[in-house]
Amino acid sequence: MPRVSCERGLRERKKAATRAALAAAASRLAIEHGADHVTVEAIAAEADVSPRTFHNYFSSREEAMVASVVDFGWNLTDRLQERPADEPIWDALRDVIVGSVDASPQARERIAAQFEMFAGNPAVLASQLAALDGMRIRFASVVAARTGTDAGYDMYPHLVASAAANALKTAYDLWATRRDVGLIDLVDQAFAMIRAGLPEPGRSEPCS
Amino acid sequence: MPRVSCERGLRERKKAATRAALAAAASRLAIEHGADHVTVEAIAAEADVSPRTFHNYFSSREEAMVASVVDFGWNLTDRLQERPADEPIWDALRDVIVGSVDASPQARERIAAQFEMFAGNPAVLASQLAALDGMRIRFASVVAARTGTDAGYDMYPHLVASAAANALKTAYDLWATRRDVGLIDLVDQAFAMIRAGLPEPGRSEPCS
């Protein structure tokens, strides 16, 4: 729930710090030793709290390990909502995602290690997908509001939000494994392909 | 020789039957009582096996509850691979999905109840997403093979597979909640929108 660290008081700052410490500890230990070999006890010890306190912040080991993904999703949603309402939706989506990119070598290494860790444990992978799906749902609400569609009745906002989320995930996945491409270029290309309707390459166009 | 041709032996038939019984029991109990209130012990009892045997077939409660989704994904992948190689990829995807549809009222009730059950438990929802993601990955391999792209280097097959999987999921989600639309129509519309590049409705075209 705590999305902003508005410094409303010592209490909230400490809570945010504890949550961040637990998430960082979970991620770090899972990357180092593999998600399977990390216990709640170890995560709690790393963050200097009791195992019981861990469960006051996260309802499962997996949730802590993907907390950065959840936060990333909330961050993107917030930025999307701040966009001017008359901007074309695809421009808003693309710019928000491109604007959130950290394409530094350190980020690439961190993300690659994180994705590898996710892939090593089915439950963690599922939690990552759930985190992205949460973002997708909020994206769909924003898209619906901006395009005059209804998320409860129209497929359009869901298809757009899914496409954007998948462009993001696909670009990151490929960028983390390939050594010869830029993340921003991949995001741009993914959005361009989606907006072109994903035509089959090397097949004659159906217009003639 | 056995009378039934495709069954390789009593042993394999029994295994398949046990697995199916466990999956059905898990799904039924979870729909009836809520995923949270169903224990492995109850599922095993419903399928007339020991709790220990349950874990010989499924590694978690959630896995059993979404087994039908996993099987559905494998089924679709198989049918996609059987398609003629020269067929346009979007036609193949659309026809395979449309061909798998059971739009009967009973199916709608069953799927609606199932989705509601999924949504009631974060871990089960994550497992559903993981099941769909498994299908998506296999779709991407097939798409890559058919379009001359490389799933390890090109975004195209991943974007196409994601788009198809999301069209499927979006159509089912909406069909399960709305009472006034046909599932096949929704699938058709979703594919049409994606192939058109998901243009923003009610906005003047950017062609001038």
Added chain:
DNA sequence: CTCGTTTCTTGCAGCACGTGCATACATTCG
């Protein structure tokens, strides 16, 4: 500063989950 209120941390108890292992049982095949 003091005191009462609110909120967080911690330990404890308890049940359920998931796995390795050994044993008994079923089937397949020579």
Added chain:
DNA sequence: CGAATGTATGCACGTGCTGCAAGAAACGAG
């Protein structure tokens, strides 16, 4: 039939997650 292989079950063990109650820390008013 008899050996080899694969399956079901019980047992034990470590771990995960939650409710509860007591203690500690932060807050707000006087």
